[in-house]
Amino acid sequence: MAERIFYFPAFFYLVLFAIVPFGLSIYFSAPSGELSSYVTLFSSSQTLRFLENTFIFSFGSAIFAVVLGTALAIFVDSLVRGRRLFSLLAYLPYTIPFTAAALVWITIYDPINGPADYLLRLLGFHAVDWLGQPSLVIYSVTIVSIWTSIPLAFLVVLAGLSSVPAHLKEAAKVDGVGVSDYYTSIAVPMAKSAILTAFLLTLIIAFGNFDLPYILNEGYSYAVATLPLVVYFQIFYANEVAQGLASGIILTAIVSIFSYLLIRVTLSQGKIGKRGSGATGARLSVPRALKIAFRPLIYVVSALTLLFLLFPVYWMGLIATRPDSLNLYNPPLLWPKAASIITFVATAVQAEPYLITTFVVSLAVMALTLILAAPAAFAVARRRKRWLLFLSIYLFSLPSTTFVFGAYYMIYKVGLLNTWIALILTYPIFTLPFAIWTLSNFYNSLPKTFEEAAHIDGYSPIRAFYRVVMPLARPGLFATALLSFVFSWHLLLFPLVLSETPYQFNFPPTGSFAVTNFAALFDPTSFGSTVGANLWAQVGSAGIIVAVPVIVLALAAQNYLLKGLYSGGTKG
Amino acid sequence: MSVALRGLNKKFGDLQVLKDIELEVSKGELFSVVGPSGSGKTTLLRVVAGLETQDGGHVYIDGKLSDTLTPAKRNVGMVFQNYALYPNKTVAENIASPLLAKGVARSKALDEAAEMAKRLGIEMALDRKPGEISGGQQQRVALARALVKKPTAFLLDEPLSNLDAQLRFSARKFVKELQRDFGITTIYVTHDQAEALSISDRIAILDMGVILQVGTPMEIYREPANEFVANFIGYPPLNTVRMGLVGKSIQFTHSPPPGAEHAGIRPEAIVLGGGPNRAKVISTEFSGRESVVYLDMQGQELRALFRNGKVPSEGETIDFSIAEEGVMWFDAKGMRLVG
Ligand SMILES: Nc1ncnc2c1ncn2[C@@H]1O[C@H](COP(=O)(O)OP(=O)(O)OP(=O)(O)O)[C@@H](O)[C@H]1O
Ligand SMILES: [Mg+2]
Numbered sequence: 088m089a090e091r092i093f094y095f096p097a098f099f100y101l102v103l104f105a106i107v108p109f110g111l112s113i114y115f116s117a118p119s120g121e122l123s124s125y126v127t128l129f130s131s132s133q134t135l136r137f138l139e140n141t142f143i144f145s146f147g148s149a150i151f152a153v154v155l156g157t158a159l160a161i162f163v164d165s166l167v168r169g170r171r172l173f174s175l176l177a178y179l180p181y182t183i184p185f186t187a188a189a190l191v192w193i194t195i196y197d198p199i200n201g202p203a204d205y206l207l208r209l210l211g212f213h214a215v216d217w218l219g220q221p222s223l224v225i226y227s228v229t230i231v232s233i234w235t236s237i238p239l240a241f242l243v244v245l246a247g248l249s250s251v252p253a254h255l256k257e258a259a260k261v262d263g264v265g266v267s268d269y270y271t272s273i274a275v276p277m278a279k280s281a282i283l284t285a286f287l288l289t290l291i292i293a294f295g296n297f298d299l300p301y302i303l304n305e306g307y308s309y310a311v312a313t314l315p316l317v318v319y320f321q322i323f324y325a326n327e328v329a330q331g332l333a334s335g336i337i338l339t340a341i342v343s344i345f346s347y348l349l350i351r352v353t354l355s356q357g358k359i360g361k362r363g364s365g366a367t368g369a370r371l372s373v374p375r376a377l378k379i380a381f382r383p384l385i386y387v388v389s390a391l392t393l394l395f396l397l398f399p400v401y402w403m404g405l406i407a408t409r410p411d412s413l414n415l416y417n418p419p420l421l422w423p424k425a426a427s428i429i430t431f432v433a434t435a436v437q438a439e440p441y442l443i444t445t446f447v448v449s450l451a452v453m454a455l456t457l458i459l460a461a462p463a464a465f466a467v468a469r470r471r472k473r474w475l476l477f478l479s480i481y482l483f484s485l486p487s488t489t490f491v492f493g494a495y496y497m498i499y500k501v502g503l504l505n506t507w508i509a510l511i512l513t514y515p516i517f518t519l520p521f522a523i524w525t526l527s528n529f530y531n532s533l534p535k536t537f538e539e540a541a542h543i544d545g546y547s548p549i550r551a552f553y554r555v556v557m558p559l560a561r562p563g564l565f566a567t568a569l570l571s572f573v574f575s576w577h578l579l580l581f582p583l584v585l586s587e588t589p590y591q592f593n594f595p596p597t598g599s600f601a602v603t604n605f606a607a608l609f610d611p612t613s614f615g616s617t618v619g620a621n622l623w624a625q626v627g628s629a630g631i632i633v634a635v636p637v638i639v640l641a642l643a644a645q646n647y648l649l650k651g652l653y654s655g656g657t658k659g
Numbered sequence: 660m661s662v663a664l665r666g667l668n669k670k671f672g673d674l675q676v677l678k679d680i681e682l683e684v685s686k687g688e689l690f691s692v693v694g695p696s697g698s699g700k701t702t703l704l705r706v707v708a709g710l711e712t713q714d715g716g717h718v719y720i721d722g723k724l725s726d727t728l729t730p731a732k733r734n735v736g737m738v739f740q741n742y743a744l745y746p747n748k749t750v751a752e753n754i755a756s757p758l759l760a761k762g763v764a765r766s767k768a769l770d771e772a773a774e775m776a777k778r779l780g781i782e783m784a785l786d787r788k789p790g791e792i793s794g795g796q797q798q799r800v801a802l803a804r805a806l807v808k809k810p811t812a813f814l815l816d817e818p819l820s821n822l823d824a825q826l827r828f829s830a831r832k833f834v835k836e837l838q839r840d841f842g843i844t845t846i847y848v849t850h851d852q853a854e855a856l857s858i859s860d861r862i863a864i865l866d867m868g869v870i871l872q873v874g875t876p877m878e879i880y881r882e883p884a885n886e887f888v889a890n891f892i893g894y895p896p897l898n899t900v901r902m903g904l905v906g907k908s909i910q911f912t913h914s915p916p917p918g919a920e921h922a923g924i925r926p927e928a929i930v931l932g933g934g935p936n937r938a939k940v941i942s943t944e945f946s947g948r949e950s951v952v953y954l955d956m957q958g959q960e961l962r963a964l965f966r967n968g969k970v971p972s973e974g975e976t977i978d979f980s981i982a983e984e985g986v987m988w989f990d991a992k993g994m995r996l997v998g
Contacts, residue, residue: 536743539710542730543737545760545808558747 089548090470097463097519098475105482105516108493109339115492116332124333133309137334140225141294141313141341148232149240149290155233155392156240157282161270162389163241164248173393174245175645180396181238182641184577185298186606187630191403192231192303193218194623202402205418218303224311228303232293237396239292240285247281248274267381280352287349294342295486298579302607314338315580318488323584332492339489346484350477403634407431407627414623430624431631438632440590440598441605444507446636448601449575451511456518456571461564464526465552469535476527479520487580490516495584505587507599513581518571525570529563530556569644576637579603602633661686661844662707662812667716669702669868676702678868680716684812684846689838691847691855694865695891700848701740703865704814707846709733721811731760736805737814741821742797744789750776750800751785757808775803779837795826802834806841813838813845819854831858852892856880864888886993889923895951895962898924908957910935912983916996919988926951928985929963931971933978940975954979 116124128134163173180188195203196217204214217227251274259269275282297315304311312320314334321331377384406414410427413420466472467479494513503509537559541551557564582601589605590598609629667680676699684690692700705711707718709730718725725733736757744753751772752759758768776782779799784792789800798818805813818834819827835858838845849855855862856876864871864879864887872884883889889897900922905915915922931952938954938961950970954961954977963979971977988996 534743536739536741537745539730540737540739540743540745540804541756541760542710543708543735544757544804545731545734547729547731550760555745559745 090466092549093462093470093552094466094472094475097459097523100459100515100519101478101482104494104497104513105490105520108490108497108516109485111493111496112332112335112339112489115496116329116336118329124329127330128333128337134334136309137312137314137317138337140311141338143225144229144232144296144300144313145290145293147226147229148236148293148296149286151233152236152240152289153244153282153286155388155395156237156285157244157275158385158388159237159241159392160244160248161275162385163245164274165266165270165385174242175642176393177241177396178238178641178645179400179638180235181242182573182638183235183400183630183634184579184603184606184637185235185296186302186577186579186603187403187633188235188399189231189299189302190606190609190626190630191399191406192234194406194626195399195402196227200414200417200419202398202419202421208418221308221311224304224308225313228300228311231303232296232299234395234399235299236289236293237392240289243285243288244278244281247278247284250281251277265378267378271378271381280355283352284349287345287352291342291345291349291484294338294345295484295488297487298603301579315486315488319491319580319583322492328492335486335488335492338486342484342486343481346481349484350480353480403627403630405627406623407631409624411621411624414621427624430621431628434625434628435632438602438605438629440592441600441602442632442636444510444590444596444599445576445602448507448510448514448599449572451507452514452518452575453568453572455511456515456522457564457568459515460519460522460526460567461557461560462552464523465530465556467523467527468530469538476524479523481520482516483520483524487517487578491580491584494581498585504585505597505599507596509585510582510599510601513585514575514578517578518574521574522567522571526560526563526567529560529567533559565644569640573637573641576633577603579607583607605629606633661688661721662846663719663722664703664707665717665719667703667706667718668714669699669706669711670714676868677706677713680868680870682863682870682873684844686844687842688860689835689845689847689858691849691859691862692865693849693852693855693862693891696850698865699868700850700865701816704737704816704846704848707812708735708737708814733812734808734810735812735814736808736810738798738801738805738816738818740817742789742801744797744800744804746789749786749788750781750792750796753789753800754803754807756804761808772803772807775807776800779803794822795830798822798830799833802837806837806843811844813841813843815845815847817849818847819849820851827854834858853894856892864891866891882997883987883995885995886921886923886989889987889989889995893925895926895964898926898929898961900924900959900961904956904959908936908959909981911981911986913986915988918990919996920991921989921993923987923989924961924981925985926962926964928982929954929961929979930982931963931965931977931979932968934980936979936981937976938979940971940973940977942973943970945970952977 159177163170163177166173195201198204198214198216198219201217203217207214215223218224255273256269259273264273295315296313297319300313300316301319304316309317315338318331318335318338321327321334325331405421405423408426408428408431409423410425413424463475467476494516498504498509498513503512533556537555538551541555542548546554578601582599582604586599586601586604588598589600590596606629609626662682662684664680664682667677668675669677680703692703694700702711706713707720709725709728713726720733720735745756748756751769754772754775755765755768758771759765763771773782773785776785779802781796781799781803784796784800789797792800798821801818815834819830822830831854834847847855847859856879859876861873861875862879863873866887872879872888874882879888879892883892886899890899900909902915902920902922905911905922911922936956938956941953941955941960943953944951948966950965952963952965952971954963965971990996
């Protein structure tokens with residue numbers, strides 16, 4: 088009886104704000120049982136185009152992210168010193184919201200003064216119009232997505248490699264097993280499920296990625312749209328609600344397949360853990376040539392990957408703080424020459440209402456998530472409420488477009504559009520499933536005897552949880568809280584749909600544009616600039632403003648975050 | 660009686676861990692449960708505490724049927740094998756925890772905890788965290804935490820196994836005196852038969868979830884119900900001799916009862932230095948006050964306990980006799996034959 092109190096609030100929330108909206112999406116995709124939207128969908132030649140784009144984008148992101156992330160993870164794992172520094176560097180782009188990232192990449196892809204074309208010319212290719220030439224855009228956007236996906240893949244694979252028992256590593260050393268043999272025949276086979284997890288996670292996140300295609304898709308061309316974007320435009324711009332929802336359901340169905348695989352992998356990982364950590368006999372047969380080339384190959388790929396990961400961050404800082412005249416160099420000027428923070432300050436002042444909204448909302452979401460998830464995850468870990476874990480992983484996997492219409496509909500019906508409350512109530516759709524997942528992993532690693540001692544001492548299950556378990560679980564709770572905050576900070580689609588104006592500095596507060604809305608405003612092709620001349624500096628500044636609070640937070644708490652990420656993986 | 664178990668059964672999956680357990684522990688008694696690793700001792704204790712639910716049978720605590728009571732409601736004190744002290748709380752808070760759980764005011768609870776700590780000789784550790792005190796002190800904190808709530812039953816799961824050999828010896832005495840002092844009904848689980856023999860009022864021998872015998876230490880040692888108990892209790896272990904050798908290679912002072920299949924000889928019943936038997940010394944183990952002498956009698960190894968005089972040297976031939984009170988007889992099923 089009492090144990091229901093642990094997971095009922097979370098379950099109730101998920102039903103009301105995730106499952107009901109999901110149901111509404113299904114219902115309104117075929118209003119009054121009429122399937123015309125699906126008929127249109129399957130007979131339209133465009134559908135194939137959307138699907139093709141979505142698959143190029145998702146698989147491109149996941150495959151490259153995992154390959155490059157694994158190479159980088161092997162490199163970092165093989166280091167004797169400096170693991171921490173390199174982990175941090177590789178993890179930096181992860182803290183930057185997709186929205187900010189997309190902005191920076193717009194300037195990198197600039198057809199006249201952008202560094203991307205400069206690189207092409209250096210390599211002897213013709214310059215191209217990355218975001219302007221329709222046949223190219225989907226690939227350009229995918230490159231950005233790879234950039235944002237590598238850190239997560241890297242972290243998950245690195246965790247897998249690090250979990251190889253120390254005695255195996257030492258035994259390999261004693262036996263004189265070389266670095267290449269150690270990785271190809273021992274470590275990588277043992278980290279197989281981590282690599283698979285990394286792949287499925289990045290794939291699922293890419294399938295649901297609305298932010299990057301939205302900001303990078305100049306002129307809102309359907310020809311280069313991915314499904315999440317199509318859903319958004321059909322529902323909220325073209326006013327073809329049923330049509331958009333039908334596209335959303337197709338996307339949901341596709342993601343469900345990979346979510347199912349992710350649940351399977353997560354399940355089997357638990358089993359392997361229980362079976363103990365003996366060396367597996369599995370060995371890859373590796374061609375001799377690869378053995379010799381292994382170490383140089385890993386080093387070169389890792390160096391290039393790091394350069395790829397870090398350059399845009401550097402570039403963002405560079406363009407945000409230099410006068411416009413320095414942007415017009417050809418070849419582009421890649422180092423600081425003169426600094427000017429005028430634009431940055433002006434942009435920051437403009438961002439104030441957006442920052443306040445996002446800060447308050449993220450804090451509230453963090454608290455709400457923790458209150459709901461802490462006991463629910465405990466029920467998953469200790470009372471074997473596995474179904475709640477599966478539900479959480481599944482909901483976590485689903486793209487935000489699955490819920491957005493239903494959430495909008497509900498918020499609209501209760502008259503809460505354009506309020507902070509609307510965001511606070513709906514954001515946990517994304518943070519809560521994730522929090523239940525990571526926290527249950529954390530509780531699993533906590534010895535049971537403390538709770539048992541508490542029961543013997545005379546505490547009821549609920550009091551034992553609050554008095555004994557929660558204090559012991561502080562590191563896990565802290566990591567989960569921070570990640571919830573970071574998630575909330577990053578969200579774009581929901582404030583785009585639920586908000587209409589910036590915060591008005593009034594009370595009760597009205598206006599709930601988030602910092603991501605603010606960044607989206609700087610899409611040079613959509614709403615146009617609001618500050619005047621130095622467009623690049625505005626874009627870079629907006630990027631920094633959106634990203635910096637989260638970067639600072641993430642760096643300050645990196646230990647907790649790396650631990651938290653290890654157990655779950657996250658969605659940007 | 661203070662704790663009674665009636666027809667207790669417990670399975671983990673297909674594994675029957677406890678089988679038809681019948682036990683009665685009287686008020687104020689120190690009752691030990693001894694058995695080899697995996698025999699179900701911890702499970703038995705956890706069922707009494709309510710941390711594990713039995714599949715069948717009943718638990719009575721203080722005469723009250725307790726099957727459906729939560730651990731919190733059973734008013735038992737328990738010392739876990741690894742102590743399970745809350746690492747984030749001070750020693751004082753750890754000891755006071757059961758009182759705080761009951762709703763006793765914090766200052767009063769801490770006062771009582773301090774008093775309990777004084778009684779157990781750990782008052783200087785009150786403000787420290789469990790990680791900052793010695794293993795022996797941790798053990799006392801665990802005892803204090805279990806006793807502070809004046810439990811109906813005191814459950815100890817191998818409380819000494821984490822201590823080093825020296826400390827274990829003194830702690831044994833300490834636990835015994837504490838138990839006397841408090842006059843508290845105690846179930847003491849251990850796999851160390853010497854520990855059980857030395858402190859218990861009564862002992863139950865558990866093997867593969869079955870209770871083989873219940874009795875005082877003396878009864879268990881002198882009149883083991885079967886060969887398993889006879890082998891498990893006593894160090895060095897019992898010598899087992901096939902009937903084929905009895906009266907031929909090895910001379911006893913009395914003849915075996917009918918139906919005997921094995922003879923068991925306590926090592927101290929082999930009296931070296933004269934007698935009808937002769938054997939070769941294979942090796943000796945010196946352990947201070949006494950030595951264990953390994954003998955070879957035509958392929959049959961015998962362990963003898965040697966107390967006084969010069970220890971025989973290896974390779975020497977030596978005569979011995981067998982004292983009647985250290986010999987027991989077992990039938991084909993391993994049950995001890997009386998008479
Ligand atoms: N929660 C559990 N799930 C499944 N099997 C269990 C569980 N707890 C104990 N067992 C099994 O039950 C048997 C008895 O375990 P128990 O811990 O009671 O033995 P024990 O006598 O205390 O052993 P030890 O001296 O090693 O502590 C063992 O085979 C053990 O593997
Ligand atoms: Mg045990």
